[in-house]
Amino acid sequence: MTWEERGVQSSTKWLSASERPAPKHVVLVDDRLTADRAIGFASQGTAMLWQGDIHGAKQILSAIGRRLTRQGAKTGKRGAAPATAAEQFYRIRQMHAQRSRVLSLILIPLELQGGVVSIPLPRAPEVDAAIRFAYGDLGLGEQDRAVVSLQELVGVLSAHQWYVNGVDVPSLGVRIHPHYGTFMPTRHEYVDLVASAPLPAHDLAFDIGTGTGVFSAVLAKRGIRRVIGTDLQKRAVDCATENFELLGIADVAEARICDIFPEGKASLIVCNPPWLPGSAATSLDAAIYDPGSQMLLSYPAGLPSHLSEGARVGLSSPTSQNSSGCGRGRCCLTRLPAPGSM
Numbered sequence: 372m373t374w375e376e377r378g379v380q381s382s383t384k385w386l387s388a389s390e391r392p393a394p395k396h397v398v399l400v401d402d403r404l405t406a407d408r409a410i411g412f413a414s415q416g417t418a419m420l421w422q423g424d425i426h427g428a429k430q431i432l433s434a435i436g437r438r439l440t441r442q443g444a445k446t447g448k449r450g451a452a453p454a455t456a457a458e459q460f461y462r463i464r465q466m467h468a469q470r471s472r473v474l475s476l477i478l479i480p481l482e483l484q485g486g487v488v489s490i491p492l493p494r495a496p497e498v499d500a501a502i503r504f505a506y507g508d509l510g511l512g513e514q515d516r517a518v519v520s521l522q523e524l525v526g527v528l529s530a531h532q533w534y535v536n537g538v539d540v541p542s543l544g545v546r547i548h549p550h551y552g553t554f555m556p557t558r559h560e561y562v563d564l565v566a567s568a569p570l571p572a573h574d575l576a577f578d579i580g581t582g583t584g585v586f587s588a589v590l591a592k593r594g595i596r597r598v599i600g601t602d603l604q605k606r607a608v609d610c611a612t613e614n615f616e617l618l619g620i621a622d623v624a625e626a627r628i629c630d631i632f633p634e635g636k637a638s639l640i641v642c643n644p645p646w647l648p649g650s651a652a653t654s655l656d657a658a659i660y661d662p663g664s665q666m667l668l669s670y671p672a673g674l675p676s677h678l679s680e681g682a683r684v685g686l687s688s689p690t691s692q693n694s695s696g697c698g699r700g701r702c703c704l705t706r707l708p709a710p711g712s713m
């Protein structure tokens with residue numbers, strides 16, 4: 372990222388796990404910045420590199436968030452009511468994308484000193500472990516600087532806590548450790564379903580879109596002799612692999628990078644697919660967005676050639692993710708017609 376500071380060109384490394392492009396225009400700001408002025412800079416595409424106390428930066432981020440919420444509410448009231456659910460969905464997505472773009476323009480400096488990554492601002496928290504967790508090897512030399520969006524940094528710090536503490540999965544009786552950007556099993560109903568549904572056989576299961584590997588772990592615990600989890604995202608496959616090792620099931624469960632199905636046939640296939648139609652605004656949202664409903668359509672279409680005789684297939688629907696109670700939602704394990712008859 373390059374910018375001009377009192378007539379001098381400065382450049383620094385730009386960090387973005389969500390693959391946002393580096394801003395082209397940057398101004399230096401501190402505690403004197405107001406939410407209105409920040410929104411003004413953001414509307415011109417100008418990012419604001421924070422120089423003051425870190426708590427001031429967090430406060431301005433919240434103030435901008437509140438201001439945008441009020442603006443969004445006013446716009447919603449003034450405009451004519453959208454005619455269809457699809458239009459409402461589109462409008463809400465646009466509002467969220469705009470809000471996220473504005474908030475992403477408050478930037479925080481990072482520097483490497485004595486092998487430790489820190490924020491060179493007053494009252495900054497320790498960030499070294501969390502930064503390395505999310506961004507890996509930064510490729511910084513001693514005293515090199517980098518810049519990250521405060522909004523993303525807040526997400527990184529909380530994701531790191533989830534990783535360190537783990538997410539409790541009651542039906543497994545253990546904790547699963549989600550990597551940064553991997554879908555977390557914070558709801559239990561759909562996992563409980565896989566933990567309690569009758570199993571047709573015990574030889575081989577596929578866990579499509581494995582994420583943290585939670586379904587594979589449940590199936591391994593239930594005595595399935597071999598489970599193959601697949602995911603398009605490398606970070607999900609790395610995460611599932613680490614969880615299998617931590618849980619001592621690496622000899623039973625394996626995660627592979629793969630588009631939907633691995634080769635071969637299984638007697639049980641489970642999948643909790645991304646459930647929102649449309650493209651993800653950032654790569655971190657890819658676990659929940661399914662552009663063109665590609666996965667929702669390809670999954671059932673590919674089942675006949677990947678199921679063995681008398682197999683069962685599971686799909687957890689959006690209802691199960693958003694309503695309470697899988698029994699009343701639409702999670703199901705279903706016996707499909709024999710392969711070839713679909």
Ligand SMILES: C[S@@+](CC[C@H](N)C(=O)[O-])C[C@H]1O[C@@H](n2cnc3c(N)ncnc32)[C@H](O)[C@@H]1O
Nearest residue numbers: 554580581582602603604630631643644645658
């Ligand atoms: C809603 S998450 C479910 C994760 C995990 N199974 C769970 O229930 O916690 C959907 C997962 O599907 C993965 N995914 C999306 N498209 C895929 C594809 N074409 N092939 C394999 N996995 C895919 C995403 O990366 C994401 O990890």
